[in-house]
Amino acid sequence: MDTPAAEGLPPKSVLARGLSLLDAFGSADTELSLTELAARTGLPKPTAHRLLAELARWGGVERTDAGYRLSMRLFVLGQRAPRPRGLREAALPFMEDLYEATHENIHLAVLDGTDTLFLEKVSGRRSMPIVSRVGGRLPAYCTATGKLFLALGPPERLEHVLSAGLVHYTPHTIVMPGLLQRELARTAARGYAVNREESEAGVSAVAAPVHDHRRRVIAAISITGNVCRLDLDRLAPAVRTAARALSRELAREGADGPRPSPIDVSDLR
Known part of the structure; x- marks a missing residue:
């Protein structure tokens, strides 16, 4: 019953596109596939895949057998707000x-x-x-x-x-x-x-x-x-x-x- 990431035109900047992938996770989502993330953000699959690889290297997401999940690093970052x-x-x-x-x-x-x-x-x-x-x-x-x-x-x-x-x-x-x-x-x-x-x-x-x-x-x-x-x-x-x-x-x-x-x-x- 959470509000998913808004669908529509994908953002233009690289930073905004990466953030849109993080924002695509609803609070009920344990993990999402590449297909689901691309659909929710409006990004082409190759672009979403490349950005997710960058986010994984930074520590924002983790790869799973089914796709991707948010990492503990985001929780730690949120505690600093x-x-x-x-x-x-x-x-x-x-x-x-x-x-x-x-x-x-x-x-x-x-x-x-x-x-x-x-x-x-x-x-x-x-x-x-x-x-x-x-x-x-x-x-x-x-x-x-x-x-x-x-x-x-x-x-x-x-x-x-x-x-x-x-x-x-x-x-x-x-x-x-x-x-x-x-x-x-x-x-x-x-x-x-x-x-x-x-x-x-x-x-x-x-x-x-x-x-x-x-x-x-x-x-x-x-x-x-x-x-x-x-x-x-x-x-x-x-x-x-x-x-x-x-x-x-x-x-x-x-x-x-x-x-x-x-x-x-x-x-x-």
């Missing part, structure tokens, strides 16, 4: 508190284009298995985290999503623009978003926004689990408290300042 790493590290204590209170899947997400991108996930044996994974993405309009970015963001963001069209992921996905706009208005009014089986059958979620010091929404935290056992309205105060505490942490000046007290979620145990 300051904002996502700092955001993940700051969020983990609050996410772990929510997990201990609920034993459900806890997500940290950011907006990437028109998708919600999962930066971190905390789950365990008692959590319902779901399709999300770190580095994975889903359309913003059918996820609780994504609805926050649409509801609390600039109007042109929603216009871009609507102009691209709304696609059914489940029978419960909201695909009528008017209904989605009303749902987003409710989201903005109450300060949290819900997803009732809109991106995956049997799965619901509740999410709250994370703000920076300028009150801009930069991320979202969610609780996700089985639709039959998740009481979204009851869990909303806990996820909102976690998101607010993380917002205060991110706005705090200096890395040596005292950290906020753990959130009180004992009533959910």
Whole structure:
């Protein structure tokens, strides 16, 4: 259910062509064949093969029996990106508190284009298995985290999503623009978003926004689990408290300042 690399005219520069091959891997792709990579990027097979050989020498991809896979070097490089790493590290204590209170899947997400991108996930044996994974993405309009970015963001963001069209992921996905706009208005009014089986059958979620010091929404935290056992309205105060505490942490000046007290979620145990 991840968004694949966009098909169309291949990029012109050598660097852009090489990056397009890396970007062709979706989060659900363990490995891809040369044919699949050429098709996803629009590159001729000989060109794709030559560039993949260069990427393999650099360490960006590895050859497999079936084709190619992304290498560990890209993971190491990604860990050097300051904002996502700092955001993940700051969020983990609050996410772990929510997990201990609920034993459900806890997500940290950011907006990437028109998708919600999962930066971190905390789950365990008692959590319902779901399709999300770190580095994975889903359309913003059918996820609780994504609805926050649409509801609390600039109007042109929603216009871009609507102009691209709304696609059914489940029978419960909201695909009528008017209904989605009303749902987003409710989201903005109450300060949290819900997803009732809109991106995956049997799965619901509740999410709250994370703000920076300028009150801009930069991320979202969610609780996700089985639709039959998740009481979204009851869990909303806990996820909102976690998101607010993380917002205060991110706005705090200096890395040596005292950290906020753990959130009180004992009533959910």
